[in-house]
Amino acid sequence: MPPNDDISTFGATSTVIRLMKQQARGSLVAALLRSTAHDRFEAIVETTGDSPAKAGTLEDRPVLARAGSLLLDEASRPDFANQLANDLMDHFGAVFWVELSEQLIRDTSCKFDALGEFKRFSNVLSFIPELLWEKAALPSIVAESGTDYGIDALCRFAFESLRPNAREMFKNKFRGPESFPDFCAELLRDKMPGILNVLKAPPAFVAGIFSSVAALASYYAWVIAFDTAIRVGSVSVSGVGDFQFVAGRVVNRVDFVVDEAFLKLIQINAQKPPLPDEANPPSLVAA
């Protein structure tokens, strides 16, 4: 193992964004292969001498760098954006919930910006929601000094416009506590094409920028969908637990009932002792 200062550590939100950027690169490849630009993309793949030894960064991916013009062309096509949104949502849930369990195994809490904080106690997991619908504006999930701050601002601007009608959209079209990922995909399909369309970057940088957009837009769609579904009543995630909104006179709260297998997995693998039960705070927030 290298010295600790060589190891990068991020919070849960940053980790999910980083992992989704990686997944987005794969989704871009998949979307191009299924797009009208299929033949042109294959020609780039065939004529670009990628080094198989390299991996991870876009600088190591000359195929995607050369495909920038294709991505710009395809971004305006609804099919391409739909394909990309669906593909991203196929991955997001796994990335998100696995990161939750990893954080709770390594530590005693896991905070997802704009969504809420999970805490691990001896016999229970608590969830303290952010209750996004009570906030005037979507909070930023990227530091102002971050390279993606501009893209983050654009994504927030785009998704902000969905929030006033999100509840009605969800109630009209989606049913059941397990349907929020479908709602999330719909939000992403709705907004991502517009975001991609206004970005006119040099072709060599398009894939990198699109990956950041995909990751950040997925995250905002996710937290808005989750928040909306909870506001309407409840969210159920198989293998994780059930979230139930309880309106109160003074405070609203979200009751989280953890899936037994999920709790057991965390308890058996936990690398730190849990928080003592007596310090268990109520999962309440002021209305």
Next chain:
Amino acid sequence: MSIETAFVLLSDLHFSNGLDEAARTQTLNIPFSNYGIPAKMTNLFEAMCRGHFAPCVKKLPRYLKVLLSELKDEGYQRDKFDLCILLGDQSTLAHERSYKLLRDYLTQDEYVSEDGDGKYIGYGLGIAASDILAIPGNHDKLLRSSLNLYHEEFTRHLRLDEEARPQMCSISIRRFAGREFVFILIEPSVYCAEDLKLGSDFRSHLAAGKISPKLIEDVETKLNMLREYGKLDAETKLEKTFNDAMKVLIVHYAVDERRFPPGRAQGIVPHQCDGLGELVNMLKREYQLSIALHGHLHHPLLYNFNGVQVISATTATRVDKGTKTGFFLMKVLDSGTIRAEHHLWTGVAFTPDPDKNLSRDVGYLPKRAIAA
């Protein structure tokens, strides 16, 4: 009933070059023009060569620890699985970086994963190399004329006891809780003529195998020696008789591919292994073969092939639409019953597979008086 022995079967891990790399970017690791691969095959390679799904890889060590804890509740005495059997396609593109990642993942509790963004701690399975039995799959020699890279970067690095060779078999004898197992590991892959060149005969070597007379002879020679003399060399020897041991075949390719629904890639590139069914029949008839384990088709199934129980393991860490991701746990009970139990990736977590056809008794091996 208590559990005395436990094996975990992991197949078709399809490791990429980096832990967090997207499964679908593996296509970009193939220099198509250098390898003589025409553009029209991009889709095929994209489908065939997808890499592991990072959330799945991260969750597996955590879940196996839960299973180990549950085994202890059922009387299992050890703090680790008796054996981890890898059924091939360990790497998706047979690359040194993927084998490095896999080695660390398999044998370390914690390892460092590096990508363009930084270095990260990864959590692994922490299995001792001596507890790993592995055979290569078609991807472990994809576009290669030999297993040199696989052995240099995986088998020898880990100092695994058994080293598969093309059209040869190796025998591993293992004893657990008073029972003796003879594992017959075979490598029937067809290889390309020249390293890193697709060639016009690609349909024969990309995903197919063939049992040659040389392989049959090698299997017969080694099993005859074992049966007659009780040993192959100083290390590979039986404590009891050949008849008392359970004989288990380990092969990457499907024993009977007609049992499986045809996949999209299988329509373009043959995935069968010619002669494997006949070999299994011969092993059953002449050497009391009881169980065969295979991977390859990414489809979990328990089936009977002319009296031999076959366990087909799906991919444990790759996620493709329309196929199950998961792995089998094999338990030997104190009664001698051998039970296979399938566990499934749900998209968020691993869980026992609710499909009752994938969890049932597959054999019986009473305890004999040998040193554990």
